[in-house]
Amino acid sequence: MAGLPLRAEYALVIIGAGPAGMAAAIRACDLGVSSILLIDRERESGGILNQCIHNGFGLHWFKEELTGPEYAERFAAELAKRSITLLTDAFVMEVDSNRRVAVLSAKTGLVVVSATAVILAMGARERTRGAIRIPGDRPSGVLNAGLAQKFVNQLGVLPGRRAVILGSGDIGLIMARRLTLEQVEVEGVYEIMPHANGLNRNIVQCLHDFGIPLHLSTTVVQIHGRDRLEGVTVAPVGPNRVPQLMHARYIACDTLLLSVGLIPENELSRQMGVALDPVTQGPVVDSRMQTSLAGVFACGNVVHIHDLVDFVSAEGTLAGEAAARFIQGESVAPDAIRLRPGAHVRYCVPHSLSPGRTQTVYLRVDQPLQRARLKIGPNEVKVLRYAFPAEMISVRVIPPVLEDVLSSSAETTTVGRTASQVIWDVEVHADE
Amino acid sequence: METEERNDFDVIIVGAGIVGCALARELSRYQVSVLLLEKNAEVGFGTSKANSGIVHGGHRAKTGSRKGSLEWRGNQAWDQLHRDLGFGFRRCGELTVAFNASELEILNGLLKEGVRKGVPGLELWDQATLRAREPALNPEVIAALYAPTTGVINPYEACFALAESAVANGVILRTQSAVTALERSAGVWCVQAGVGRYTSRYLINAAGLYADEIGRLAGTPLPPIHPRKGEEYLLDKQCAGRVERVIFPCPDPVSKGILVIPTFDGTIMVGPTATPVADKTDLSTTSAGEAAVFAGAQRLVPAINPSSCIAGFAGLRAVVASEDFELTVESERGIVHLVGIQSPGLTAAPAIAMEVVDLLAMCGMSVELKHDFQPALPPSVVFAALSRAEQMRLVAADARFGQVVCRCEQITEGEIAQAIARGARTLDGLKFRTRAGMGRCQGGFCTSRCMALLANAAGSSLEQVTKRGEGSWLVCP
Numbered sequence: 013m014a015g016l017p018l019r020a021e022y023a024l025v026i027i028g029a030g031p032a033g034m035a036a037a038i039r040a041c042d043l044g045v046s047s048i049l050l051i052d053r054e055r056e057s058g059g060i061l062n063q064c065i066h067n068g069f070g071l072h073w074f075k076e077e078l079t080g081p082e083y084a085e086r087f088a089a090e091l092a093k094r095s096i097t098l099l100t101d102a103f104v105m106e107v108d109s110n111r112r113v114a115v116l117s118a119k120t121g122l123v124v125v126s127a128t129a130v131i132l133a134m135g136a137r138e139r140t141r142g143a144i145r146i147p148g149d150r151p152s153g154v155l156n157a158g159l160a161q162k163f164v165n166q167l168g169v170l171p172g173r174r175a176v177i178l179g180s181g182d183i184g185l186i187m188a189r190r191l192t193l194e195q196v197e198v199e200g201v202y203e204i205m206p207h208a209n210g211l212n213r214n215i216v217q218c219l220h221d222f223g224i225p226l227h228l229s230t231t232v233v234q235i236h237g238r239d240r241l242e243g244v245t246v247a248p249v250g251p252n253r254v255p256q257l258m259h260a261r262y263i264a265c266d267t268l269l270l271s272v273g274l275i276p277e278n279e280l281s282r283q284m285g286v287a288l289d290p291v292t293q294g295p296v297v298d299s300r301m302q303t304s305l306a307g308v309f310a311c312g313n314v315v316h317i318h319d320l321v322d323f324v325s326a327e328g329t330l331a332g333e334a335a336a337r338f339i340q341g342e343s344v345a346p347d348a349i350r351l352r353p354g355a356h357v358r359y360c361v362p363h364s365l366s367p368g369r370t371q372t373v374y375l376r377v378d379q380p381l382q383r384a385r386l387k388i389g390p391n392e393v394k395v396l397r398y399a400f401p402a403e404m405i406s407v408r409v410i411p412p413v414l415e416d417v418l419s420s421s422a423e424t425t426t427v428g429r430t431a432s433q434v435i436w437d438v439e440v441h442a443d444e
Numbered sequence: 445m446e447t448e449e450r451n452d453f454d455v456i457i458v459g460a461g462i463v464g465c466a467l468a469r470e471l472s473r474y475q476v477s478v479l480l481l482e483k484n485a486e487v488g489f490g491t492s493k494a495n496s497g498i499v500h501g502g503h504r505a506k507t508g509s510r511k512g513s514l515e516w517r518g519n520q521a522w523d524q525l526h527r528d529l530g531f532g533f534r535r536c537g538e539l540t541v542a543f544n545a546s547e548l549e550i551l552n553g554l555l556k557e558g559v560r561k562g563v564p565g566l567e568l569w570d571q572a573t574l575r576a577r578e579p580a581l582n583p584e585v586i587a588a589l590y591a592p593t594t595g596v597i598n599p600y601e602a603c604f605a606l607a608e609s610a611v612a613n614g615v616i617l618r619t620q621s622a623v624t625a626l627e628r629s630a631g632v633w634c635v636q637a638g639v640g641r642y643t644s645r646y647l648i649n650a651a652g653l654y655a656d657e658i659g660r661l662a663g664t665p666l667p668p669i670h671p672r673k674g675e676e677y678l679l680d681k682q683c684a685g686r687v688e689r690v691i692f693p694c695p696d697p698v699s700k701g702i703l704v705i706p707t708f709d710g711t712i713m714v715g716p717t718a719t720p721v722a723d724k725t726d727l728s729t730t731s732a733g734e735a736a737v738f739a740g741a742q743r744l745v746p747a748i749n750p751s752s753c754i755a756g757f758a759g760l761r762a763v764v765a766s767e768d769f770e771l772t773v774e775s776e777r778g779i780v781h782l783v784g785i786q787s788p789g790l791t792a793a794p795a796i797a798m799e800v801v802d803l804l805a806m807c808g809m810s811v812e813l814k815h816d817f818q819p820a821l822p823p824s825v826v827f828a829a830l831s832r833a834e835q836m837r838l839v840a841a842d843a844r845f846g847q848v849v850c851r852c853e854q855i856t857e858g859e860i861a862q863a864i865a866r867g868a869r870t871l872d873g874l875k876f877r878t879r880a881g882m883g884r885c886q887g888g889f890c891t892s893r894c895m896a897l898l899a900n901a902a903g904s905s906l907e908q909v910t911k912r913g914e915g916s917w918l919v920c921p
Contacts, residue, residue, distance in 0.1 A: 053848065053851060101847060103848035103851065103854070105854065114832070116835075116839065116846055116848060117846050117847070118839075118843035118844070118846035118847045119846070120846075121836060121839045121840050121846060122832070122835050122836045122839050122846065137884070137885045137888055137889065138885070138888050140754065140755075140884075140885065140886040140888065141755075141886070142678070142753055142754040142755035142756060142886055143751075143753065143754065145677075145729075145734055145750065145753055145756055147728065147729045147730050147731050147733075147734065147756075148728045148729065149727060149728045150727065150729075150757060151911075151916060152871075152910070152911035152912075152916040152917060152918050153918075155891075156888045158888060159887075159888055159889075159891055159892065162892055163892065163919055166892075167892060167906065167919075169906050169907065169919040169920065170919060170920040171918075171919055171920070172920060173920060233731075234728075235728075238725055238727075238915075239911075239912070239913070239914070239915030239916040240915055240916055240917055279852075282682065
């Protein structure tokens with residue numbers, strides 16, 4: 013087979029060359045990992061950033077505002093400086109429990125490579141019409157916002173002329189603006205929840221600035237059109253999100269974009285037997301981004317859905333570092349503190365902490381809260397003026413050293429204990 | 445562009461659903477010229493692609509009815525067709541369950557009827573057997589009738605393969621050719637279809653939902669067809685509540701009820717509803733239908749959960765008042781009407797095809813077998829189904845099989861190219877031939893790639909690619 017010859021063995025195989033995988037590869041390489049294979053199914057590295065041509069990326073990581081392709085390009089340039097093997101247009105078919113990775117590409121054929129450590133960085137996919145089961149016809153013109161973004165930004169074609177957007181996720185908001193700029197009429201954005209699902213800055217910059225209405229507590233209840241979409245029926249929802257059909261109205265449109273959530277792509281993880289969190293739908297990870305399988309790490313949207321790519325890069329860096337230490341045989345004490353989502357906390361990542369180190373905890377609340385106090389274990393760690401489900405909270409914590417963790421936990425009655433871990437509840441309380 | 449092509453035939457078939465395709469393929473064994481007309485962009489795009497995909501066991505339909513005789517005969521024909529044509533088909537067996545003594549009584553009746561018809565292998569399974577062999581079943585089920593003769597089939601693949609085989613054996617297929625006028629004069633049928641005008645000695649009305657309207661054009665009063673909608677929901681491959689066999693509730697007089705179907709491709713499908721509708725184009729799913737389907741399915745298999753749903757769709761049964769197949773032959777006018785071919789019409793289609801050939805022979809058509817009939821199609825590559833070693837060999841021989849296009853179902857560019865070469869013209873046609881876009885992301889990632897490959901093959905552009913034919917454009921023309 014002509015083209016790229018792969019080795020039989022790599023110290024590190026990273027699946028997915030989006031922002032998470034690229035950051036992980038760079039960090040592992042800088043820590044001395046000599047053979048790294050970075051695999052992606054697309055033609056180029058960068059993942060979904062390549063179609064996100066709007067700006068707003070990099071404010072945390074680079075301290076400046078970049079477009080998606082610019083952000084990806086910076087990492088790609090760093091990758092190119094290092095001896096990292098990047099295999100694109102390639103598909104990982106299977107990873108077995110001995111970390112043997114079966115990879116398929118036209119360039120290499122179907123080959124199986126062994127890895128000392130594996131990093132999962134496959135990203136996410138969008139929820140579909142089928143998943144939310146909108147009743148009605150099945151015409152063309154009903155598509156996910158991400159596909160519409162690809163049509164407009166990468167293929168130079170328009171998905172339609174008059175669009176309704178269901179769901180106020182960030183991609184939907186970004187596409188509302190993008191389509192408007194391309195002279196597509198955007199009738200409005202409809203959100204079943206009583207609050208928006210995207211970042212506030214996107215509500216302002218993508219909807220308000222363009223006069224696009226956002227209808228909260230309203231959803232699409234019927235799709236009309238035999239061949240091409242002709243219209244949708246929308247209705248407000250009452251308590252328990254039940255549509256109030258007496259207030260339904262018809263909107264003529266030829267395009268319905270869905271921006272109703274992202275789902276981490278964990279088919280490989282599941283096949284390998286990695287333990288998944290039912291809420292995030294991503295792997296359970298420790299404070300070093302190691303999954304339930306030793307030597308298998310995960311980072312980015314495959315673990316939980318991020319709002320900002322900057323945090324994805326941070327997580328990728330962490331995973332790259334941990335994988336390097338694992339490959340170099342450094343022994344790491346297992347995390348002594350298990351985190352458990354408590355009051356108003358939908359989930360938190362990582363799922364455990366180690367004592368005596370600075371670590372970042374990401375979490376989401378389950379409803380909008382004002383003047384909220386974030387408590388992790390025995391400590392109040394942050395006071396938040398506002399907390400929204402759509403905006404991920406990140407907080408740096410330094411748990412005390414092991415002895416103090418154990419002794420403090422013994423003093424509090426609310427803390428349970430497993431064989432090797434104490435449990436810290438993560439809670440957000442509104443200050444009423 | 446078809447100006448100098450043949451337009452006179454021995455037989456014209458109106459409608460390329462499963463019945464029309466099976467008939468075209470059956471007729472292609474004989475020394476007769478055949479034209480198969482279809483109004484949609486591809487064959488099987490009506491009722492045939494939107495049903496439960498079951499080859500029924502043969503023990504259900506009443507003896508003495510047309511359905512009763514044709515169902516079992518059809519059932520027996522599918523193995524050979526599957527071997528020759530390679531579409532997805534597996535005899536997985538079925539269980540019809542009883543929750544109480546009166547339902548058990550009905551199962552005993554079905555068992556007796558089946559045995560009398562000669563359907564082999566029927567057994568009553570008790571709770572212990574059910575627990576061991578179908579553990580996801582509701583533990584409150586007290587017994588079930590097991591029929592090993594039931595199978596699951598990909599009905600759209602069967603249509604594509606039957607039509608492809610027919611064409612390979614000389615049948616002419618014209619899609620996007622809705623019949624708008626029929627005239628009989630001097631022993632010849634004259635058919636206006638789409639932009640074409642054709643003549644034939646014999647005409648077969650296999651128009652499914654529209655058979656009554658074709659009857660009207662032909663000047664034959666036929667019983668009106670009342671569409672009855674069936675909604676079905678497809679679940680993710682990873683869903684809980686997996687079953688090995690098709691699970692039926694105890695039948696009621698109106699329908700077979702809501703089933704749990706382990707499809708050939710490894711998904712679970714639940715449905716169908718049975719709701720009369722007025723409009724023959726109403727393929728909408730409904731909240732009520734969805735609720736009924738999941739309630740019905742959960743009663744059989746409690747672990748089934750709507751949250752694992754990846755797609756829903758609806759199909760329309762072509763129902764006539766008699767609830768039986770009506771095969772009407774007008775021998776002096778050379779026309780056969782196939783009316784009311786709804787469930788178990790898919791099962792019976794090969795038998796209906798053989799029956800129609802007999803009817804045409806009675807009308808005077810010569811039934812000389814061809815000497816060069818080719819029963820088998822070249823096999824299609826399904827990359828994901830090959831062994832690792834076979835996959836390695838194939839990729840080495842053709843690099844297009846190394847390029848995965850649909851990640852959810854692991855469909856390669858080689859398979860897409862193969863499907864286009866074998867007739868796929870629309871995004872749905874590609875999806876139903878290869879499963880690209882049929883998985884959990886529902887085409888979110890592969891749609892643009894599939895569109896590009898269709899456009900390249902046709903020498904056209906993305907704007908000209910459609911979902912399922914005229915009007916269903918995907919990006920702004």
